[in-house]
Amino acid sequence: MYCAEVLFVYTMSQVQICACTRIGIWQMYIIELLSEMVYKLRSEIMDKTIENFLRYVKIDTQSSEESTTIPSTMKQHDLARQLVSELEAMGAAEITYDKEHCYVYATIPASAGCEKAPVLGFISHMDTAPDFSGENVKPQIIPDYNSEDVILKGTGDVLKTSDFPELKTLKGRTLITTDGTTLLGADDKAGVAEIMTAAEQLISSDIPHGDIWIGFTPDEEVGRGADLFDLDYFKADFAYTVDGDYEGEVAYENFNAASAVFAVKGVNVHPGEAKDIMVNAALVACEIQSQLPPMETPAHTEGREGFYHLTDMSGDVAAATLSYIIRDHDKVMFETRQKKMQEIADSMNQKYGVGTVTLTIHDSYANMLEIIEKNTYVVDIAKKAISSVGLEPISRPVRGGTDGARLSFMGLPCPNLGTGGYGFHGPFEHISVEGMETAVAVIKEIVRITAEL
Numbered sequence: 293m294y295c296a297e298v299l300f301v302y303t304m305s306q307v308q309i310c311a312c313t314r315i316g317i318w319q320m321y322i323i324e325l326l327s328e329m330v331y332k333l334r335s336e337i338m339d340k341t342i343e344n345f346l347r348y349v350k351i352d353t354q355s356s357e358e359s360t361t362i363p364s365t366m367k368q369h370d371l372a373r374q375l376v377s378e379l380e381a382m383g384a385a386e387i388t389y390d391k392e393h394c395y396v397y398a399t400i401p402a403s404a405g406c407e408k409a410p411v412l413g414f415i416s417h418m419d420t421a422p423d424f425s426g427e428n429v430k431p432q433i434i435p436d437y438n439s440e441d442v443i444l445k446g447t448g449d450v451l452k453t454s455d456f457p458e459l460k461t462l463k464g465r466t467l468i469t470t471d472g473t474t475l476l477g478a479d480d481k482a483g484v485a486e487i488m489t490a491a492e493q494l495i496s497s498d499i500p501h502g503d504i505w506i507g508f509t510p511d512e513e514v515g516r517g518a519d520l521f522d523l524d525y526f527k528a529d530f531a532y533t534v535d536g537d538y539e540g541e542v543a544y545e546n547f548n549a550a551s552a553v554f555a556v557k558g559v560n561v562h563p564g565e566a567k568d569i570m571v572n573a574a575l576v577a578c579e580i581q582s583q584l585p586p587m588e589t590p591a592h593t594e595g596r597e598g599f600y601h602l603t604d605m606s607g608d609v610a611a612a613t614l615s616y617i618i619r620d621h622d623k624v625m626f627e628t629r630q631k632k633m634q635e636i637a638d639s640m641n642q643k644y645g646v647g648t649v650t651l652t653i654h655d656s657y658a659n660m661l662e663i664i665e666k667n668t669y670v671v672d673i674a675k676k677a678i679s680s681v682g683l684e685p686i687s688r689p690v691r692g693g694t695d696g697a698r699l700s701f702m703g704l705p706c707p708n709l710g711t712g713g714y715g716f717h718g719p720f721e722h723i724s725v726e727g728m729e730t731a732v733a734v735i736k737e738i739v740r741i742t743a744e745l
Contacts, residue, residue, distance in 0.1 A: 340492070341728045344485035345468075346431060348374070349477040354426040355419035355514045362520055363394040363419070363510035371418045371481075372396050375488070375508055382492045384506070393520050394418070394510040400494055402502045406743045409502025413531030414490075414735060415695060415706070416483030417512030420475060421717040430471040437724075439463035444472030444719060451720050458538070458714055459722070466725040476721035478713035483534035484508060486711060486728055490735040499736060500743045505531070509695055515549075515656045518698035528704060530670045532738065533696035536710035539730040540683035542674035544664040544707040546690040546697050547598070547619040548626035549656035552633050554580055556612040556640075556649050570609070571644050577605060577612035580649070583636045596621040596689050598629060621659055621689055657693045660707070663700040670705045677737035681730055709734060 351371045356364040363369070375396050376389045384398040396418075402409065420426040430446060439460050442451040449472045453459045459467075470476045487506060494501055505528045509517040512535070536543055558573030584600050586592075593599045598620025605614050618633070620626035630653055637651035664671060671687070678685035696706035712727020 341485055341489045341732060342466075342468075342725055344488050345478075345482060345723075345728065348481040348484055349429045349431060352427040352429075353419050353477075353481075355422055355511050357422050357514050362516055364514055364516070365419075368394050368419055368510045371484075372508065372510075375418075375484070378488060379491075379506075382488075383495050384491060388525065390520075390522075395521065396506075396508040397522070397526055398491075398506045400491060400501065400504040400506070403498070403500050403743075406500050406502045409743045410529045410745055411503045411505065411527055412501075412739060412742045413505040413507060413526060413528030413704070413706075414487045415507040415509065415531055415533045415699070416487055416535055417480045417509045417517050417533075417695060418484060419510050419513050419517075420477045420481070421479065421513040423717045424475045424719060425473070426475055426477055429474045429477055431476060432469045432471055434467040434469065437462055437465055437467035442467070442469055442722075444470060446471030446473040447719070448472070449719060451715075451722060456715055456720065456722070462724045462727075465727070467722060468725065469722040470719050472719045475716075475718055476713075476723065478711060478721055478723040479716035480512070480535045480711070482711035482713045482723055482728055482731070483709075486534055486731045486735060490732045490739075493732075494736065494739060499740060501739045502743050503527075504739060507531075512695050515693070517695040518702065521695070521699060521702075523699070523702055523704055526704075530667065530705045531696070531699070532670075532674065532735075533694045533699075533706055533708045534711055534731065534735070535694050535696075536690070536708045537712070537714050537716075538686065539710045539712040539727045539734065540678050541686050541688065541710040542671055542678065542707055543687060543690045543694075543710075544671055545621065545661040545687070546657070546659055546693050546708075547621055548623055548659050549693055550618045550626075550630060550653055551656060552616040552618055552630075552651065552653045554614040554616075554633075554637065554649055554651055556580070556607065556614075557647060558608075558610045558612070560610040571648060572609050573612040574607045574609060576640060576644060576648065577607055577614050580614055580636055580640060581605075583639075584632075594691075598622070598625055600629065600633075617656075618653075619691070621661075623659065657697045658701060660697040660700040663705060664707055667705040670707055673738055673741050674707065674709060674734075676741055677734050680737045680741075681733045683730070 353368045353371050379387050379398045386399040388397040511517050556573040556576045559571040561569050601617045603615050618629045637649045640649040675685040694708045699706045713723035715721045
């Protein structure tokens with residue numbers, strides 16, 4: 293019998309399997325066969341995640357800020373129906389489709405011996421942002437990405453590493469980008485794909501797990517995803533939205549958020565006879581904007597720094613409208629920003645006459661930190677899961693909001709997990725296949741850890 297020195301190293305989701313021993317040829321053959329089997333399994337997992345993701349991004353689910361209905365666009369039902377069909381095919385239980393409001397729910401019943409484990413939930417949203425077209429998405433798939441700038445073939449625009457430095461960390465991965473004509477839809481169809489892939493694997497495997505709830509929502513991008521989420525039906529003790537960027541992140545601190553609209557009523561007379569009579573609404577609108585701190589905008593802030601963001605303006609001499617969003621992590625600063633807006637409206641009315649400016653402010657969502665601080669175990673579980681797949685868990689303040697922020701205040705502690713995607717809401721959106729694969733592994737680790745509680 294011949295003998296040889298063998299070193300076999302295989303990496304699967306950051307986990308290394310090593311063997312170094314003096315063995316016979318028949319033993320070498322077994323190791324090689326095992327290597328092929330593990331590689332094939334890994335490829336199937338990756339292929340399934342990509343397959344799900346690419347299928348979902350082809351479905352246009354862009355939501356609308358102008359609509360007052362839920363869902364704000366009927367085309368979101370197209371993805372909801374697809375997910376219901378797939379959940380049925382994989383053997384999920386208690387599948388419920390709200391055909392009026394476009395919410396999808398399902399369960400994976402507990403495995404034997406885990407019936408008393410905490411009930412866990414995973415949630416993602418089906419809509420894409422109204423900021424940029426989500427119709428006729430044509431993804432570019434780049435195997436073995438070289439970490440350099442990427443030309444988006446539909447427009448000739450360039451996805452630059454100088455603008456998106458995380459691209460350098462994705463070298464060697466399979467990168468998926470847009471072609472420049474649309475957004476990609478990784479926010480949050482990556483989260484949807486990752487939950488669906490994990491669900492199918494959990495149903496078909498012997499991984500121990502308690503009861504698991506799955507939820508897919510409409511209209512998260514327009515701030516209404518949690519409005520009609522049925523927590524009387526969705527019986528989880530705690531949950532995670534899968535709707536972030538870096539796959540090793542668990543986020544539990546987000547903006548306090550509000551919208552503000554200034555409606556300006558002008559006095560329109562012939563300009564030749566306008567002295568001491570005309571009130572030009574368009575000019576008043578410009579004056580309102582000039583009263584806000586020029587450096588407290590999204591283009592000049594980061595981290596926990598708040599801002600005023602002018603999202604839309606229109607008008608003429610007779611009438612004008614300014615639409616803003618107000619954001620701040622600090623609750624006191626957030627309230628101070630709202631007061632600043634009211635002070636501007638009051639000063640304009642004092643200057644130009646009562647009724648010239650009407651200000652309407654609506655709170656959108658609050659910082660979930662105050663809820664999660666009372667339920668830190670949900671973050672601890674996620675961090676342990678992230679560490680288990682070989683990553684260093686990070687938690688950063690989210691410069692935005694998630695369904696989880698709203699749901700946390702509704703009684704369901706719900707921090708946010710990363711999907712592996714970046715550059716959301718526009719043509720420079722991108723994600724790696726390996727990032728999605730790791731996000732699936734994190735979900736499954738959270739399930740395993742929770743079953744042991």
